[in-house]
Amino acid sequence: MAVLLEITGLGVDVAGLTLLDDVSLRLDRGGSLGLVGESGCGKSLTALAIMGLSPPDLRARGSVRLDGADLLAADERALCAVRGRRVAMVFQEPMTALNPVKTIGAQVAEGPRRHLGLSRRAAREHARAVLHRVGLDPSRVSPDQYPHELSGGQCQRVVIAIAVACGPALLIADEPTTALDVSTQARILDLILDLVADEGMALLMISHDMAVIAETVTEMAVMYAGRIVEAGTCRRVLGDPRHPYTRGLMDAMPRGAGRPGEPLAAIPGTVPPPGAWPAGCAFRDRCARADGVCAVRPPLVADAGGHAVACHHPLGDAGAGP
Amino acid sequence: MVWFLAKRMVALALTLVAASLLVFAVLEVLPGDPALLILGVNAREDTLAALRESMGLDQPAYWRYLTWIGGLLSGHLADSLTYDVPVSELLAPRIAVSLPLALMALTLAVGLALPLGVLAAARRGRATDVAVMGASQLGVAVPNFWLGILLILLFAVTLRWLPSGGFPGWDAGVGPALAALVMPAVALALPQAAILARVTRSAVLEVLGEDYMRTARAKGLSRGEALWRHGLRNAMIPVVTIMGLQFSFLLAGTIIIENVFNLPGIGRLIFQAIGQRDIVVVRDLVVLLAATVGVVNFLVDLSYAILDPRLRHGAARRVHG
Numbered sequence: 143m144a145v146l147l148e149i150t151g152l153g154v155d156v157a158g159l160t161l162l163d164d165v166s167l168r169l170d171r172g173g174s175l176g177l178v179g180e181s182g183c184g185k186s187l188t189a190l191a192i193m194g195l196s197p198p199d200l201r202a203r204g205s206v207r208l209d210g211a212d213l214l215a216a217d218e219r220a221l222c223a224v225r226g227r228r229v230a231m232v233f234q235e236p237m238t239a240l241n242p243v244k245t246i247g248a249q250v251a252e253g254p255r256r257h258l259g260l261s262r263r264a265a266r267e268h269a270r271a272v273l274h275r276v277g278l279d280p281s282r283v284s285p286d287q288y289p290h291e292l293s294g295g296q297c298q299r300v301v302i303a304i305a306v307a308c309g310p311a312l313l314i315a316d317e318p319t320t321a322l323d324v325s326t327q328a329r330i331l332d333l334i335l336d337l338v339a340d341e342g343m344a345l346l347m348i349s350h351d352m353a354v355i356a357e358t359v360t361e362m363a364v365m366y367a368g369r370i371v372e373a374g375t376c377r378r379v380l381g382d383p384r385h386p387y388t389r390g391l392m393d394a395m396p397r398g399a400g401r402p403g404e405p406l407a408a409i410p411g412t413v414p415p416p417g418a419w420p421a422g423c424a425f426r427d428r429c430a431r432a433d434g435v436c437a438v439r440p441p442l443v444a445d446a447g448g449h450a451v452a453c454h455h456p457l458g459d460a461g462a463g464p
Numbered sequence: 465m466v467w468f469l470a471k472r473m474v475a476l477a478l479t480l481v482a483a484s485l486l487v488f489a490v491l492e493v494l495p496g497d498p499a500l501l502i503l504g505v506n507a508r509e510d511t512l513a514a515l516r517e518s519m520g521l522d523q524p525a526y527w528r529y530l531t532w533i534g535g536l537l538s539g540h541l542a543d544s545l546t547y548d549v550p551v552s553e554l555l556a557p558r559i560a561v562s563l564p565l566a567l568m569a570l571t572l573a574v575g576l577a578l579p580l581g582v583l584a585a586a587r588r589g590r591a592t593d594v595a596v597m598g599a600s601q602l603g604v605a606v607p608n609f610w611l612g613i614l615l616i617l618l619f620a621v622t623l624r625w626l627p628s629g630g631f632p633g634w635d636a637g638v639g640p641a642l643a644a645l646v647m648p649a650v651a652l653a654l655p656q657a658a659i660l661a662r663v664t665r666s667a668v669l670e671v672l673g674e675d676y677m678r679t680a681r682a683k684g685l686s687r688g689e690a691l692w693r694h695g696l697r698n699a700m701i702p703v704v705t706i707m708g709l710q711f712s713f714l715l716a717g718t719i720i721i722e723n724v725f726n727l728p729g730i731g732r733l734i735f736q737a738i739g740q741r742d743i744v745v746v747r748d749l750v751v752l753l754a755a756t757v758g759v760v761n762f763l764v765d766l767s768y769a770i771l772d773p774r775l776r777h778g779a780a781r782r783v784h785g
Contacts (some may be wrong), residue, residue, distance in 0.1 A: 195681055218686065226684035233682075238675040241694045243772055252693075253683040288773040304683060 146171040146311055146344050147192070151204035152214075154187055154196060154368075159416045161200070162187050162368045169361075171311065174338070174345040176355035176376065178391065179365035180413050185348045186234075188365075189314045192346075193231055194221040208312070227257040230305035232334070234317040236297035240289040246300045247273065247285025250307055257308045269307065276303045276333060295326035299333065306337055313338060314346045319354065331358060352395050356380055364388045367413065367424035370442060374449035384449065384456035387425045423454065431455040468775065472765045476758045483754035484536075487747050488529050496741040498545050536751065545742045554733060554745065555752070561631055562718055562729035565645050565652070569714060572653035573660055574707065580657075581664025581703075586691060588669060596661060603658025608717050612651035612724040619647060629726035648725045652717045656710050663706045667699040674698070701771050708764035712757050 147169040154162035162184045169175045177185045190196040192206050194213055206213045208228060213221065233239040241249060250269035254260050260268055270285050276299040289297055298318065305313060315334055319327035335358060338345045347358045355362050356376055363373040364385060372385040383389045390409035411428040414420070422439050426432035435454045444450035499515040500507065516522050520531060535542055541551040584596040620628035626647055632640045671677065672695060680690035719731035726732075730749065737745035769776045 193682060195678060222684045222686050224684075225682055231682045233675060233679060235675055239679045241676040241680070241698070242774060243697050244694070249679075252680075252685070256684055290774045301679070304679065 144171045145169075146173070146209065147346070148207045149188075149192070149204070150207070152188065152191060152206060153203045154184075154191055154200050155203070156197075156200045160368060161416050162191070162202075165204070165365075165368075165370055167363060167370075167373075169312070169344050169346060172342050172344055174347065174359035174361065176359035176362035177346065177348045177365060178350065178352060178355045178362060180350055180391075182413050182415070183365045184368040185350075185365055186316050187368075189231065189316050189346065189348055192314065193225055193229060194218075195225075223257075226253045226305075226310070227308050228310055229312045229314065230308070230310040231314040231316060232298070232302050232305050232318045235321050236294055236301050237289070237321070239301050240297055242289055245286050245288055246278075246283075246292070246303075250285070250300065250303045253304060253307045269303070272303045272307045273300070276300075276306070276337070277329075278303070293326075294322050295330060298322060298326075298330050302330075302333065302337070306341065306343070309341060310343060312346065313343045314348070316348045317350070318347075320349070320351075327354075334358070352380070352392055364391070367419045368416065369424065369452065370450075371425065371453065372449075372451045373442070374444075374447070378447060378449040382449075382458060384451040384458060385425075385453045386429050386431050386455075386457060389457055390428075423452070468769060469766070472762050476762050479758050480751065480755055484533060484747075484751050485529075487750040487754075488525075488532070491743045491747055492525060496743075498741065498743060501741050502545060532747065536748070541748055542744045544737075544745045546737070546740045546745075547742075551745055551748045555730070555748075558728060558730045558733050560634060561645075561727055562722070562731060564642075565648055565718060565722075565727070565729060566714055568645055568649035569652035569656070569717075570711070572649055573656040573710070573714075576653070576657040577660030578664055578703070581661040582668050582691070582696070582699075584661070584665045585668035585672065586688070593665075597665070600658040600661045603654050604662070606655060608651050608655050609720045609724050611654060612648065612721055615647045615651055616725075629724070631727050631729075644725075644727070648721045648727060651724070652714060652721050656714060656717075660703065660706060660710065664699070664703050667702045668695060671695045671699040697771055701768065704764055704767050704771065708761055711760045715753055715756065 145168060147167070149165060149167040152162060152165040152167075153160060165184070165188055167175060167177075167188075177188060179185050187196060187200075191202050192213065194216070196202060202214050204214065208224065213224065216224070240246070247266060247269045250272055251260075251262075251265040254268045254272075255262065255265035258265075258268070266285070270280050273283070273285055274280055278296060278299050283292065283296060289300070292300065298321075302318075313334070318334060319330050322330060331354065334345070334347075337343065345359060347355060349355055360376055361374070362376050362379050363370045364379065364387065365371065366387050372379055372383065372388045379388060380392065383392060387409070390407075393407040394409060396406055409428055414424075414427070420427050420437075422437040423429070423432065426436040429436070433455070438454075440452045440454045442450050442452040497512075498519065499512045499521060503512060503515060513522075520528060523531075532542070539552070543550055544554055547554055580596045580600075584593040587593050616628045619626045627640075627644050629644075631644045634641050668691070672691070674695075677690050677694055680694045681687070685693065715731075718729060719735055721727075722729045722731035723735060730752075734746065734749045734753075736742075737749065
């Protein structure tokens, strides 16, 4: 399949601090990729850097190529033509992602009116159809309603409608279900998968939740402290995790089989803030397998199957264990 | 929406009752006998008593209050103690000065403050922002009467472009009348514009950080378009609040400014009436000013409902998981 998005050596710095370092990702047209990691590991920043919407005092380096054109080198005008048209994004907090003083129909119609050159009336009709497509039947939820009249799940459907209204080639979903209650989460994920399959969009799913990643994408990358520590197909990464951090994330998932009252497994410590990341492997302070060699930054090395890991002592590697 | 408006109307009526009671009570306990004021200190006691009786001053306080309010409601205002004509006759020509002055000042303040505040926010931290904020700092610090005197010195005394004070009346033509109001309006407006520009800037800055602005940008709107289409209406809600509050200060400011510029308006009338213990004029004017402020606040509440659909539907924002 043709490459849609190719991120090479993406780094983001603010005032001398490195927030994102040497992130390289590849996403085929119509493919799906998950980014997983704890809060503050740089997942959302990667998404915003792709959109060219990272805060203005941040500096990005490397390249983000969409269909071969480098978005980091593009000017604001060109980026405006890409945002919402070629790349669209679904955000974490549906209640605040919508403008409280505009009707949902107007908020969905804005993109098509701009990118598809539709008249005001045609854009309104289009918005109505898109809202219907995402499960907001106009006979039950009118496009003339305001966000505060809708539930969180309905608001997220509106946010999704805004994102898919112009038929983008890439949909970035940044923790799209984190703010929703559990029963709504599954329905929203189903909707996203359904739309992605129908429209042939590529999906970049960002989540801290391994289960969400496992259900929605075929390839994944695990991020820690602004770097990718493990990447590959979900089958390989989840079936045979090599990085101790990936293993830790999987162990931390609550399991249905656990006995009530049994403490959940947790990775010791917390993600250090940028600037406090240890040199070498950033995970070594929290890692049981770390030793002296971990003070040297481990390179991200892929095996023949494309399963890449950045660790001096990967799991399942009998020879190298301490 | 109807319920929202009805509640505001009731609040307005209650405010006016409270204001009228307060001004009546204050004038009641202040020293100064109107009859003595009219007849002079050498008047004979029986003449004074006769005058008090004819003015109704011998009646109990509640009765005088009700008579006054009844007169206000029926439009029959009592005679001024010093001018000897009904207060309504004093009001009309003075409103013709003060109302245009207030409107000019308000228009000027809003017209200056909103664009400058938005501009400063959009160019945060850059030269434009620093210049606008520096100027507004100065504007906040300068008292309006002093600014008025400076304006007179520059434009009337030195440059001789505008009259230094007084009002030729609307009969003299719109041009000369407006020319007489320009400097007072500027003196009133600039300090207000300074505050309003700061409020606008911070409101816009706050809105710029909102999630829905990021959503708007993610749709492909440029920074300016996102601000114009999604930011401004949200930013206007706190700005309108401050505008409403400022209106009261504008009214208070006219009392001073009309004296500085020697304008025959409401502000000067109330100033003189207080000096002359003309309690009939004072109490009517205070209620008039309170009513004006009340009506403005009502309009502010109304504009909230227009700006923010969450208020329009009369329901508190629903919170879902």
